[in-house]
Amino acid sequence: xxxxxxxxxxxxxxxxxxxxxxxxxxxxxxxxxxxxxxxxxxxxxxxxxxxxxxxxxxxxxxxxxxxxxxxxxxxxxxxxxxxxxxxxxxxxxxxxxxxxxxxxxxxxxxxxxxxxxxx
Amino acid sequence: xxxxxxxxxxxxxxxxxxxxxxxxxxxxxxxxxxxxxxxxxxxxxxxxxxxxxxxxxxxxxxxxxxxxxxxxxxxxxxxxxxxxxxxxxxxxxxxxxxxxxxxxxxx
Numbered sequence: 162x163x164x165x166x167x168x169x170x171x172x173x174x175x176x177x178x179x180x181x182x183x184x185x186x187x188x189x190x191x192x193x194x195x196x197x198x199x200x201x202x203x204x205x206x207x208x209x210x211x212x213x214x215x216x217x218x219x220x221x222x223x224x225x226x227x228x229x230x231x232x233x234x235x236x237x238x239x240x241x242x243x244x245x246x247x248x249x250x251x252x253x254x255x256x257x258x259x260x261x262x263x264x265x266x267x268x269x270x271x272x273x274x275x276x277x278x279x280x
Numbered sequence: 281x282x283x284x285x286x287x288x289x290x291x292x293x294x295x296x297x298x299x300x301x302x303x304x305x306x307x308x309x310x311x312x313x314x315x316x317x318x319x320x321x322x323x324x325x326x327x328x329x330x331x332x333x334x335x336x337x338x339x340x341x342x343x344x345x346x347x348x349x350x351x352x353x354x355x356x357x358x359x360x361x362x363x364x365x366x367x368x369x370x371x372x373x374x375x376x377x378x379x380x381x382x383x384x385x386x387x
Binding site for chain 1: 314316321322323324325326329335336367369371372373374375376377378379380381
């Protein structure tokens with residue numbers, strides 16, 4: 162069945178970067194884009210951005226512009242999200258999800274990756 | 281951006297009861313609203329899209345209704361596996377936004 166498998170827990174120092182991976186299986190990777198969301202402790206879900214996995218086009222939320230990069234490796238059906246200049250406010254569970262474009266809903270989600278930013 | 285408000289924040293019910301969850305948008309999202317179920321440690325699960333269409337494999341006890349700014353998710357005859365947090369999400373305007381969630385827990 163279709164699934165998205167994310168990389169494991171990360172602990173980072175303030176100012177560092179984190180790169181989370183999201184490997185797709187069970188469906189044609191190139192038929193969908195990948196969005197990234199996050200959920201900080203006690204908070205709701207926040208959309209970060211979306212990537213077209215065919216041509217690499219991206220759309221980011223204004224809050225993350227200039228600090229996030231999304232990339233992909235078609236040969237391994239894997240999408241990546243890199244967030245730079247981390248602060249404690251970036252401590253959250255990060256999710257990838259399958260989506261047609263940057264204004265769609267999300268019918269398949271990864272299991273989440275906990276990123277903790279602490280000195 | 282469109283702000284979604286969900287009520288109640290927590291809904292305490294017993295198995296077999298019906299749950300009625302509300303989602304209100306700060307401006308019209310037409311029918312472009314989805315509902316998700318989220319259990320701790322698991323991936324969120326799409327239940328309803330386009331306000332009232334059940335996603336593939338979602339049982340008929342889950343139903344969505346509404347349009348414009350007011351939406352409802354109804355869960356009939358709660359079972360133990362239905363106790364979770366439920367989020368609404370709009371895709372009418374960029375950026376997509378989520379509501380803060382309603383937790384359905386055991387009474």
